[in-house]
Amino acid sequence: MHRTHNCGELRRANAGQTVTLAGWVNSYREQGKELVFVDLRDRYGKTQVVFYTDDDSKIDSLARRLRREDVIKIVGEVRYRGDGLVNAKLATGEIEVRVQQLVVLSRSKTPPFEIEGGELPNEELRLKHRFLDLRRPELQRNIILRHELTQAVREYFNQRNFLEIETPMLGRSTPEGARDYLVPSRVHPGSFYALPQSPQIYKQILMVSGFDRYYQIARCFRDEDLRADRQPEFTQIDVEMAFVERDDVLNTIDGLVSSVMKKVRGIEVPVPLPRYTYRDVMERFGCDKPDMRFGMEITDITDIAGASEFSVFKTVSSSGGRIRGLNVKGGSEKYSRRLLDVDLKNFVGDFGAKGLAYMKVAGGKLESSIAKFFSDAQQQEIISRMQGEEGDLLLFVADTYKVTCAALAALRNRIGKEQNLYDPASFACLWVVDFPLVTWNAEEGRYDAEHHPFCQPNPEDSEYLKSDPGKVRADSYDLVVNGYEAASGSVRIHDSEVQQMVFDLLKINSEEAERRFGFLLEALRFGAPPHAGIALGLDRWVMLLAGNDNIREVIAFPKTQKAADMLTGAPSGVDDRQLRDLHIDVVEPPPK
């Protein structure tokens, strides 16, 4: 062993012991000819080691040539630093190690950015030198937190009779859903494997096989454009249970969340987590993943606005649209005309809203360029319904239901953040249930599955399956945390006839269904237990627990927005030989 202790564990009680430490030179402080301090760093902490010249020892000339990030090993005696010399900022601050022997294990080039202190360089540079970036205490903390979370998850499921079962990475492409990452087959010219978007079908088949409680920390791949909270490869805590109903899954995950939050962050999460219907959250928050750390709910004034003289509102109302708004408490003074007319208007414009109307509550009335179109009684009705008080700012979007939802949800999140309406360190977890089974795809002229094609229609709505599919609720559920979709799941179809009906609804004809999912349909014909499951986004959970808003901060080797790995240079070209083996011809895209 190159060390007897790590750099975070020595205390005053160790004084007098001779120890061997190894680590990176974090900083270097020379005090004249006869005294040199080095802070030695490893993942456990930092320890000050001191090179001294006195009767017993001389500073090795090597010590004077040490530089940041050199890797060294020292042998020395632990000493109490002395009263008044303790560094309270370090866990090991009571002691230092007086060096008797120094071995330089490895020299470092001057790092392109500072590991500790200094401002963070741009992310491109950090990703190119990820090996250095990962030395930073923040990232070390995140990676360790991630480990603790996965261990807590495994412990929870293992104690409850779940089996961790691996499923293939090389699978069959099922064109439904996200774009697949494809892997060409060498032995089957022209055929391809797909990397899993999720282990969905495999885990259902495991249920049919009788492994009635399954989980897996599973890597998933989706070739879609990235966001701050999305990576092309990401990790799911994948769960499936047989002989259960919706609430059994919800209760199991309630338990997981409260146990894990307690274990890794010491946070008490009261369970059961609150449950809201999709309809309810869309009406009150405009989106299916509301940030419930603050209120500011959406209020509908279609009836009042439609009766006013304001033609924009009247037109929208009479054509079946909605007029809905937010009350920004005390917002009158906080948003200038320019902000409202330009910034916020353009902001909601990104979500399809053609305008943003605003009114200020002042002197018991509404103050606005459009106030004149509202009678006194209508103004009072708006104020009272929006619970307006002196100084409040009321913001309205008039459009289709869908657009008012999208625009107001985004606006609500933006204002909540910029007006500090919540404690960013707090957590608000909730279930959203009863999603629609399908949504109408106008372009393709058919219904699309909202969740996936294996999701059980709510039996109460089965009468609408043929007559009005848009009204059918799915037996599905999302777990939402601080405005992020943190988990998503459903009760699955375990009856091949019901499955066939849903395929029909999705206009997946039998031939096509057999070709694409025949193996699942066939499995369902051999005695399939009722089953249900869920998948939690591990990366997002770690991100939230780390108090971060970027998923790359909790992934050791993340990819850029164009799905490139700045460290290794992936993706890259390959030898012609490899392409020949795979029967692949590359067609260069035409020059622009």
Next chain:
RNA sequence: GGGGUCGUAGCUCAGUCGGUUAGAGCGCCAGCCUGUCACGCUGGAGGCCGCGGGUUCGAGUCCCGUCGACCUCGCCA
């Protein structure tokens, strides 16, 4: 595919209305310093202003294109 922000020293940034020799802090190098701890002090080196074109007497600055990073809409069963 669309919209936006950014790209100047190793890093983070400033750089006025287009003007003569492109600056600061940190880092780096050298010297000094026996109790520092993001040590301090003194001095020094370091620039294809992302890349390519254009306008101009003159471009870091204006225009066009392009590359890259980030945010975002679409997309993500």
